[in-house]
Amino acid sequence: MDDHTALIRATLDHIHQGVCIFNKENRLVGWNQQVANMLSLKLTQFRVGADFDFLFRRLQDELRIQSGTSPASVLAWVEDRGPRPPLRFEVRQRQGRVFDIFAQEMPDRGFVISFTDVTAERRAAAALRAANDLLEARVEARTAEIAVALADAERANASKSRFVAAASHDLLQPLSAAKLYCASLADDTLAPAQTEILSKALNALNSVEDIIGALMDISQLETGNAPVRVGAVDLGRVLRQLGDELHPAARAKGLDLRIRPSHALVQTDASYLRRILQNLIGNAIRYTRTGRVLVGTRTDGDALRIEVWDTGPGIPLAEHENIYKEFHRIDPAANTGNGLGLGLAIVERACALLDHPHGMHTRLGRGTCFHLTVPRAGLPPRDAALPAPEPGTDLAGLIVLLVEADSQTRRALSGLMERWGVEVLDVASGTEAAALLAEIDLVPDAMLIDAPVDDGHAGLALIARLRAQFGQVPCRMLTADCTPGLGADCVLMDVSLLLEPVDPAALAFFLASARVSG
Known part of the structure; x- marks a missing residue:
């Protein structure tokens, strides 16, 4: 028994835990040296038969229960x-040491601690x-900083968009007047050298117009805040309006622009679809030197595939990815226009915004086809297209109501149309227009209505x-505001946009269309 007790004592003294053993009368019968070291007590204070209550009271000033x-x-x-179920708790010593205490009953009703x-x-x-709290605090602080930076960036983007819109409008008003005055001079008998200079001036003004329009488009798409209003859109109407605008440019280059009529309804945003097709057809006209540009559609399951074909030079394989980059042009020297190379960048971003798949296939020296796929919507409309005007249609005697707030643009537009033999009723506001028409009791053959840059829908309300x-008088909206919402509402009201600076050829085409439809 003594040897067995010595073995137990040696075992207890060599484990890293402190151990105390109490019998069923709650009296101390065994312990090891580690418990005295942990509790900062002398071994002499541990004696056989010491009561648990006595030892516990002696330790209460030294130890504080934590749990x-x-x-x-x-x-x-x-x-x-x-x-008694096992008991577990933690205590903290004055010196800061923490002990995990575990008490368990023995078969003889004694217990071990x-x-x-x-x-x-x-x-x-x-x-x-502490590190986690610090990290969370840093994350919260960084998140707050990012939120502030994001808000600042959003405000800067919004401010940039407003600035671009306002600045572009301020630039386009005098630019439009300059183009109209140049067009008026072109009707006079000029010397060949003067005609050449005037032609170069008009080309330069057209280039400035294209650049400003592209910058406005890309600015709106970059902000990501431009509204998208998806609904059923009459594709045929969009194509007819684009044909009215782009046929003069194609004829000026000797190209045969053919836009096949469509009676399909597609599910998209009318204004963005118009921008996409305008850029694709405009690019085809710009880069095609001879031949034709063809716009048509194909059925693709429940969707419609819109294709723009040209007989241009084609696109090298190495440039297939680069053509969608901003400010990139394959061969600037071969580009007959002076654009910034933003057209296809606008197409790609607008298609991504609308989730319209798009693509391209090309053959060097033979031409290129750009295409996009849009979902169908409902049944096709039954309205028929207006007959296209013949080149050189006589405009003499046509009565046009012109509502234009900018006096310089109003004078320039009036002067140009009067040289074509058009009778112009020019006013500065909708109030003046209503008063004038009531006074003369006359219905105009066509209307040109200015849309204020800060409220384009006011022009639609006037129309x-x-x-x-x-009655349903043919009408064009004069505007430098290309926001998607305005374009979509114009499509719904069957009102085409005549973007400023006003293209004299597009204006003449509209007036000729109004005469034919009348």
Whole structure:
């Protein structure tokens, strides 16, 4: 028995935990040296037969229970006469050491208490919590900084868009007047050298117009805040309007522009679809020197594939990815126009915005086909296209109502149309227009209505009032505002946009169309 006791004592002294053993009368019968070291007590204070209550009271000033266990609950566990479940809690010593205490009943109703030093673990956990709190604080601070930066960037983008719109409008007004005055001079008898200079001036003005329009488009697409209004769109109407605008440019280059009629309804944003097709057809006209440009559609399951073919030089394989980059042109020297190379960048971003798949195939020296796929919507419309005007249609005697707030543009437009024999009723506002028409009791053959840059829908409201009074008079909206919402509403009202600076050829084509439809 002595040897067995010595073995147990040696075992207890060599484990890293402190151990105390109490009998069923709650008196100390065994312990090891580690428990005295942990509790900073002399071994002489541990004696056989010491009562648990006595030792517990001696240690209460030295140790503080950390967990939800209280001193009273510990004493109640010790005094419990029934079966006792294991008890576990933590205490903190004055010096800062933390012990994990585990008490368990023995078969003879005595119990063993073990002390495990968990100071290092608790310090590591505390350090980890502090690091986590610091990291969370830094993340929150960084998130706040990013939110502020994002808000600043959004405000800057919005401010940039407003600035581009306002600046472009301010630039386009005098530019439009300059183009109209140049067009008026072209009707006079000029010397060949003067005619050449005038032609170069008009080309330069057209280039400035294209650049400003492209910058406005790309600016709106970059912000990501441009509204998208998807609905059923009459594709045939969009194609007819584009034909009215682009046929003069094609004829000026000797190209045969053919736009096959369509009676399909497609699910898209009317204004963005118009921009995409305008850029694709405009590019085809710009880069094709001889031959023709063909626009048509093919059925593709539940969708419609719109294709723009040209007989241009084709696109080298190495440039297939580059053509969609901003400000990139394959061969600037071969480009008969002076654009910035933004047309296809606008097409790609607008198609991505609308989720319309697009692509291209080309053959060097033979031509290129750009295409996009749009979903169908509902049944096709039954309205028929207006007959296209013949080149050189006589405009003499045509009565046109012109509402233009800018006096310089109004004078230039009036002067140009009067030289064509058009009778112009020019006013500065919708109020003046209503008063004038009521006074002379006359229905105009066509209307040109200015749309203010800060409220393009005010122009549409005026058109609606005038049409309610005089019937479905052919009308064009004069605007430098290319926002998607305005373009979509114009399509719904069967009103085409005549973008400023006004192209004299497009204006003449519209007036000729109005005479034919009348």
